Amino acid sequence: xxxxxxxxxxxxxxxxxxxxxxxxxxxxxxxxxxxxxxxxxxxxxxxxxxxxxxxxxxxxxxxxxxxxxxxxxxxxxxxxxxxxxxxxxxxxxxxxxxxxxxxxxxxxxxxxxxxxxxxxxxxxxxxxxxxxxxxxxxxxxxxxxxxxxxxxxxxxxxxxxxxxxxxxxxxxxxxx
Numbered sequence: 001x002x003x004x005x006x007x008x009x010x011x012x013x014x015x016x017x018x019x020x021x022x023x024x025x026x027x028x029x030x031x032x033x034x035x036x037x038x039x040x041x042x043x044x045x046x047x048x049x050x051x052x053x054x055x056x057x058x059x060x061x062x063x064x065x066x067x068x069x070x071x072x073x074x075x076x077x078x079x080x081x082x083x084x085x086x087x088x089x090x091x092x093x094x095x096x097x098x099x100x101x102x103x104x105x106x107x108x109x110x111x112x113x114x115x116x117x118x119x120x121x122x123x124x125x126x127x128x129x130x131x132x133x134x135x136x137x138x139x140x141x142x143x144x145x146x147x148x149x150x151x152x153x154x155x156x157x158x159x160x161x162x163x164x165x166x167x168x169x170x171x172x173x174x175x176x
């Protein structure tokens with residue numbers, strides 16, 4: 001049995017799209033600048049690295065201000081070992097990780113929200129333990145400890161590898 005034929009679709013004219021080269025030929029003076037800056041300047045690098053050394057994350061730095069470049073742009077500078085930002089970024093990250101380590105003590109020692117002022121059934125002032133605040137502080141400390149153990153394992157890692165004086169694997173010999 002033959003299938004019924006569908007009516008022929010109307011032919012549409014092919015729409016032409018501008019190529020990337022054609023659209024790039026617009027003079028820069030007439031095209032409005034949009035988006036975040038992507039050009040590196042030493043001042044911009046100094047600002048980002050100062051914030052990183054204070055223990056802030058690159059994601060939070062880039063999200064905080066639209067006048068700063070996007071996260072991926074900064075990572076591109078940081079991963080290019082020929083870029084002037086490369087060494088500066090590495091030093092700022094190292095300092096930032098040590099700052100985070102110091103913050104773990106501050107978070108652990110902060111006890112102002114561990115107790116909540118309330119009233120007992122007689123209307124007398126009382127204090128109630130704030131388990132939620134303590135659990136949040138524990139999470140903040142544990143997260144920083146985990147990050148530090150992964151980023152700087154020689155300093156903050158859990159395991160210390162035994163090595164010979166040359167830094168090689170320690171060989172153990174059994175004598176009878």
